[in-house]
Amino acid sequence: MVEWTDFERATIQNLFSKMDYELVGPAALSRCLVVYPWTQRYFGNFGNLYNAEAITSNENVINHGKVVLHGLDRAVKNMDNIKDTYAELSLLHSEKLHVDPDNFRLLADCLTIVVASRMGSDFTGDVQAAFQKFLAVVVSSLGRQYH
């Protein structure tokens, strides 16, 4: 059972209520594909991922970025049971998509960077700590059902 302080709960709810999903999702995913190019292995059918500009403007990347970020909504709404919330998604990523779970951590780092760049000085050390803790729980839950 993950224990959340009041500050952590409030920070996560606040962050996501203000999040521009349409911009942040695509920005985080495209950044991940550029900064950690081996993650492109899962998107062979996405078309042109040849360079940073192609990746960032790729329609499939943009759409998928939105899907992924909205996927976090369930965790935001169920902070006290993220593990069970993502059990099915975890199995999907393992059995069907065959995604190395380390990639979740890489995407989480890129998401942190994108959120930081948008929030500026409001993204204090305490806020960053809460956000990273939340993402760490999500990442752990997504890897939990791998076998």
Added chain:
Amino acid sequence: MSLNESDKAVVRATWSKISKAADVIGADALGRMLCIYPQTKTYFTHWPDVKPGSAHVKEHGRKVMTGVAMGVAKIDDLSAGLLELSERHAFQLRVDPANFKLLSHCILVVMAIMYPKDFTPEVHVAMDKFLISLSLAISEKYR
């Protein structure tokens, strides 16, 4: 994942843009690291205050960025260029090298906060590679 000429060019160009704020970047990154990864505080029990903004954190952040600056200057041969720093970390400070990536991550976050438009994915990947290479050079003499 070694630095190619294009990476080095991006690192040099980025550094010339941010170097005047190096002290601020260092202090913020170090303060964040101590806050977010409490295990890193174990190296600073001799400080009265490890809170972000404290004099010790500021001074040490400045010191760390002096090392980063040295890395930029010696980017063509980091192992040789940072030999002394590596020996200090290996034999005196004995910081577990796992912590280098924690501080590197915080440096990148601070760069994203302070330079949101400049910290593009291309700059991000070059700086990430550079900080990893720097960390490797510092770890060189450990064993």
